[in-house]
Every structure is written in structure tokens, then in C-alpha cells.
Amino acid sequence: MGCTMALLPPFIRPSRMRTAAPRPVAGPPADDEVFLDAPDERIAPVLVAAARGDHGPAAELLAATRRHADWESRDRYVMRLASFARCRDEWFENWRAAAPGNPDVLLVGAQLAVRRVWDSPARAELLRSTSPLITAAARSDDRDPVPWRLALDHARGSRAGHRYFGELWEAAVRRSPHHHGCHVAALKYLASAWHGSHRECFDFAELAAQDAPSGSLVQALPLRAAFAYLTDGCGPEVPRERLHAAADRTVELSARYPAADPWPAEIRNLAVYVLVRLGRHEDAREQLRLTGPYVTSFPWDRVSDDPLGRFLEVRENARRTPPAEPGQRPRNGRGDRARSVDH
Known part of the structure; x- marks a missing residue:
């Protein structure tokens, strides 16, 4: 559809990378030491x-x-x-x-x-x-x-x-070509539940991520498209390789930020959800370690009335799941249906 290209002007200006002071994380915090949407x-x-x-x-x-x-x-x-x-x-x-x-x-x-x-x-x-x-x-x-x-x-x-x-x-984008919030807003508009399709979401997200600086949160935009697809329960099949590539890109982005930093907490929470859905529990456990005590409502409030409880449940299940065979990439089916269409 031609209208998709209207949403994809060239991004021509560099964006500042945010830096954060590292915080040591010895291990996953206890259940009573995690915080939901901590400021x-x-x-x-x-x-x-x-x-x-x-x-x-x-x-x-x-x-x-x-x-x-x-x-x-x-x-x-x-x-x-x-x-x-x-x-x-x-x-x-x-x-x-x-x-x-x-x-x-x-x-x-x-x-x-x-x-x-x-x-x-x-x-x-x-x-x-x-x-x-x-x-x-x-x-x-x-x-x-x-x-x-x-x-x-x-x-x-x-x-x-x-x-x-x-x-x-x-x-x-004339004002800020890689502004994360504007890109998320555009991705939501293109969601199949609103005015677009999963294909349009992925096309937009992947192109934006390719053009964004390496440390920009826009790098995680394809992961949001993957989440929308995995929780939609309808629409044409998206190749599993495309979902894994979105997860891989976010894992690389997450590694650029210090552990237990509240700034990338939402993308790390989202990565945990998608990685678990893809059967990549070892990668999910690493994101859980990096997340530290910072739990964000999104994505857990899209699949549960108790986002903190759902996070803790997923965390416990990820801990107990045995490692995959060396070199094996799991290929799960689709599961949770999102409670809200406002991805």
C-alpha cells in the first residue's frame, strides 16, 4: 500500500546517545525487591x-x-x-x-x-x-x-x-528524526488492530531501526511489531526468522546499556516476553538479569490484570526451564492474546 511509504521519510540527522552510570547487579532481585514503573x-x-x-x-x-x-x-x-x-x-x-x-x-x-x-x-x-x-x-x-x-x-x-x-x-521527524516516542506512535497507527497490518508494522519498524543510531531505542521497534503479532491471534503468518531477528536486534541494544538501568527497562521487559514466547529462555534469563528490579507495566498489562504478578510468574518459569540443545533455535507456536489493542 502506497500510504506506508508516506510514513517512511529519510532520516538525515544524527541523534544523541544517552549514557547512564553502571549499577552492579549480583543476581536477580527477590520478588519483594522489584518495582513496578519505578520513577x-x-x-x-x-x-x-x-x-x-x-x-x-x-x-x-x-x-x-x-x-x-x-x-x-x-x-x-x-x-x-x-x-x-x-x-x-x-x-x-x-x-x-x-x-x-x-x-x-x-x-x-x-x-x-x-x-x-x-x-x-x-x-x-x-x-x-x-x-x-x-x-x-x-x-x-x-x-x-x-x-x-x-x-x-x-x-x-x-x-x-x-x-x-x-x-x-x-x-x-523534521524536528527529531529518531525520536522514539514518535516512532512508537507511528507503529501503533500501523498496527493491524488500528489502521494497518503486521506486514506494514514490520516494514516500518525494520527500516526505522536500520536508519537509527546503534544506541537508539528505535532499534527495539521491530520487537514491538513482534509483540503485536504474537499477541494478535490473527492475520497472515510472519516468518519466524523475522521475529527472531527483531529479538536479536533488541538483545544487542540492551547490551549497550548498564544493568539495572531504568532507562531501557521497558524494552528489556518486552524482550523477556518475546524471548520466552520464542522459546529462547537462556536469552530471556539474561534480560531478566539486566532488568534488575525494574518492572514496567508494558507489556505485562496487555496480557494480565496483574502486570507485576505476571512478570514474576514468567521470571520463575524462565528460571526453571532447562537450556536448549547447543545450536538449537526453538520454534514455538503463538500463544497469549493481548487484552488491549493499544500496543
Whole structure:
């Protein structure tokens, strides 16, 4: 389908690699020593302050991400702050009243508005009212790709056509050609449960990964396509070699980051799930070691109402599974059906 190519402009600018201080990991932590969606060292004190009603640290953190063009961290922190404001919003409303035109306020407010209506059966209609908020956030800082990631999510939820989505995508990658959040948003749009197919997902993900810097989280995009396929339960068969190649690429990416680093925790959790599904338990055990105490809701909340419990169950089963024969690559069938189509 020609519309797929509209989502695949050339990526022409290099991306900064993130570095993290190594943390020693002697062995897998005990069950009561793992944390679900633990905040990193920068956002944790901000959330504590917000719980006390103080928006100052949030304002300082997001201003710093703009100042240093740290768009990947900015994207994560905006989503985290919006999720917190959804449950406890007094601190945010005070911030919005004090600085109504601030780019950070506008962005968190737009993310919050989209999140509040996303789970409604009337999502497509309700999302229309959030469009002006996203536009205002995008205009407040023309360098920032994060409002465009939000616009991509908005377009998916409002059932926008491929041509309009392609225009948003081109605007996003002009600002940051390897921005992880924008690539994930595009992959979700192309998912078979939304507006595309498994073939389109893999084609897009593999091309993006080939063009991305070696340490970019975009390298793990094919693994997300593999997860969508393995949990879909329908559609044409994807060659097993393509699934294994996606896992191999993520294993290589994971090895570039220190053990027990919260930054790549989600891709390592995802790698554990996919590797287990592919019968590669030794590789899964290594990812479990590297993950350390950091459990992320995704992917476990897509297949269970108890994501932490599901992670611990998979971890225990991976520990008990005997090693494969030397040189043997397992070839499992398909199993879990995802609970949510929002991969």
C-alpha cells in the first residue's frame, strides 16, 4: 500500500546517545525487591513535590529538557506528570493558573486532556475537543517533537486517514528524526488492530531501526511489531526468522546499556516476553538479569490484570526451564492474546 511509504521519510540527522552510570547487579532481585514503573532519579523528587502541591520542581525539570533539547526524557516525563495529574490535579491546576502560556504547562495539559478521554467509548468524538490544546503546545516551541507525538496518538484515536497522519509524521521527524516516542506512535497507527497490518508494522519498524543510531531505542521497534503479532491471534503468518531477528536486534541494544538501568527497562521487559514466547529462555534469563528490579507495566498489562504478578510468574518459569540443545533455535507456536489493542 502506497500510504506506508508516506510514513517512511529519510532520516538525515544524527541523534544523541544517552549514557547512564553502571549499577552492579549480583543476581536477580527477590520478588519483594522489584518495582513496578519505578520513577527515575530525576522525576521521583518531582512527583513527591507534586504530591505536596508544589509544581515548582516539575516546571524546572521540563524547562531543563527544553533547554537541553532532551526530547526523549521530556516525552517520558510529560506522560508521567500527566498520569499523576489525572489522579491528583490540584498542583497542576495551580501551575496552569500561574503560567497559562508556558510551553511545559501547555504540553502536560494537552497530554492530560487526551488521556482523560482515551478510554471512553466516544473517544473519537471527544478527542476533537483536545485538538486546539495540542496545536497550542506545538506552536509554543517549534523545536519540540513531543507535541507531534501527541498529535500522532490523537490522529490514531480519532481515526484519521493515512494522508493526514503522514503529514503529521513528516512534521514530527523534521524536528527529531529518531525520536522514539514518535516512532512508537507511528507503529501503533500501523498496527493491524488500528489502521494497518503486521506486514506494514514490520516494514516500518525494520527500516526505522536500520536508519537509527546503534544506541537508539528505535532499534527495539521491530520487537514491538513482534509483540503485536504474537499477541494478535490473527492475520497472515510472519516468518519466524523475522521475529527472531527483531529479538536479536533488541538483545544487542540492551547490551549497550548498564544493568539495572531504568532507562531501557521497558524494552528489556518486552524482550523477556518475546524471548520466552520464542522459546529462547537462556536469552530471556539474561534480560531478566539486566532488568534488575525494574518492572514496567508494558507489556505485562496487555496480557494480565496483574502486570507485576505476571512478570514474576514468567521470571520463575524462565528460571526453571532447562537450556536448549547447543545450536538449537526453538520454534514455538503463538500463544497469549493481548487484552488491549493499544500496543
